[in-house]
Amino acid sequence: MGRAPCCDENGLKKGPWTPEEDLKLTNYIQIHGPGNWRSLPKNAGLRRCGKSCRLRWTNYLRPDIKRGRFSLEEEDVIIQLHSILGNKWSAIAARLPGRTDNEIKNYWNTHIRKRLLRMGIDPVTHTPRLDLLDMSSILRSMLGNPSLLNMQGLLGAQVLMNQGLLKLASTASLLSTINNDENPNLASQNFVHSQVATTPPSLDSTQFQFQMPTNQTNNVEVEGFLGTVTNLSCSSSPSGDDKINLVLQQKNQVDLLGNHDVLVHSLYNAKNQNMGCDSVMRTPVSSPNRLNSSSNYVKSGTEEERESFCSDLFEFEIPESLDFADIFCNVPYTPIN
């Protein structure tokens, strides 16, 4: 006998709940408590299926539900937990008192996901999008100072490394380029070192796993990045709960999105210091509210400001004279040993 759909009975109402229905449901649950959803609507005098009643209660009528906009704090937690748990909305909701999985899911899909996309961050992997970032950084590195980046090594590494590391490497190379183009004394290179090196190994070990033979681990030749590669590849892999706890504990120190934001911050500072990356960034500098001075995060007063800044960041121009075929087709592949 197959399972009968819970809502196919005649006369059962669907759609938005009326205040009267809410009242009936609330009154019934206050007296009898939640549960036994199958029989609840009949006993409560509701022409709804049990599933609809349960959803209405858990997502809307429950007294401990917190309504209203998500705070920045909550938003941070959602992003960090999502980077670990993925679309496990109920698990995320369990760590956000007063918020329902449905609410978090909606907020993710309508706000956070879009913002991450505009920032050039893949909302699934929580890493910079290769299609937006890597090309700009690689090209910039090559155009600005071809000797800076060992392209042959990088292309060789691309075969061996997963995308996440390559993205970080390209980001590092971009910063190195900015740094070396006009002001080699500034500390962006070290900054990248410290930021990557201090990334908690707990965040998501899968993002940093190499697919390379063990004897090649130390030979990713991206200037300013070499030293930290080994650290990441050797990181331990805590259990899921340990990861969550670690991330929450370290929330105010360094987090995954924070790293992206810090990178953005660094790029923004570099821009303000006339470090010669105009073709990479056309970020307007007039807004006094671009960065919160007390935070590493690019979290200015309004969502719009945050989004516009981050979307501007990845605008770049490709010189017409650049011949992609020449660059990418004539580089012989040599495995790194």
Place this chain on the structure above:
DNA sequence: AACGTCCTCAACCGCTGTAGA
């Protein structure tokens, strides 16, 4: 004011996991 488009979010749908018979 009227219309069209976009955005938000409550609610639904379909599936999975699990307990109990």
Place this chain on the structure above:
DNA sequence: ATCTACAGCGGTTGAGGACGT
């Protein structure tokens, strides 16, 4: 071991409000 009922989960939908023309 199998079947059934039920709760819960994640994905999707669509009504209605906001906004732009």
